Amino acid sequence: MRCVLQRVSSASVTIDGAVRGAIERGLLVLLGVAENDTAADAVWLAQKIAKLRIFPDDADLMNRSVVDVQGGVLVISQFTLLASTRKGTRPSFNDAAKPDAARALYEQFLVQMETALGGRPVSRGEFGAMMQVALVNDGPVTLILDTRQRDA
Numbered sequence: 001m002r003c004v005l006q007r008v009s010s011a012s013v014t015i016d017g018a019v020r021g022a023i024e025r026g027l028l029v030l031l032g033v034a035e036n037d038t039a040a041d042a043v044w045l046a047q048k049i050a051k052l053r054i055f056p057d058d059a060d061l062m063n064r065s066v067v068d069v070q071g072g073v074l075v076i077s078q079f080t081l082l083a084s085t086r087k088g089t090r091p092s093f094n095d096a097a098k099p100d101a102a103r104a105l106y107e108q109f110l111v112q113m114e115t116a117l118g119g120r121p122v123s124r125g126e127f128g129a130m131m132q133v134a135l136v137n138d139g140p141v142t143l144i145l146d147t148r149q150r151d152a
Contacts, residue, residue, distance in 0.1 A: 001041045001109070002081045002148075004030040007054050007141035011074045013125040014132040021123035023072025028135050031109060032081030033102040034095050034148070041147040042109040048150075049073075050116035054141050062141075066117070073113060076125040076133055077106050103127045 005027055012022035029049060055064040055071065066073060079102065083091035097105065106127050113122045125131045 001037050001045050002032045002146045005143045007138045009136045009138045011135035015126055015129050021074050023074045023123050026071030027066050027073050029075045030078045032078050033097040033105045034082050035097050037105055039108050042112045045147055046112035046116045074123040077127045
């Protein structure tokens, strides 16, 4: 699994003209599921995101997690994060999981993210839908996490 994680002061997702998910202070997670990803990847990534200390403390140092600040989380499925642009000018998506497998792992990730947040709900887009995502990046703080590049 690969994600782009953005610390936001607000974010929302609109589908067919209707806002389907929105958060104030928290994290926007753009999530791509790769071929051969597993439920263990969903668990690891959700735990990592929940514990990352990327929110400022009283001394303005990044020492607090989204859990510590009771921030929201908005998760958007985005298979294009798995694009390969090594050859030519048209991206290849061969590394992305097939839709049925990707949907199942996306749903597992959502459950794991809610668990990592202590049961708080996670806002979300709709798997496979055309979505418009709006955000105000705070900092800006933007990180890329990939379960294939983690230490054991």
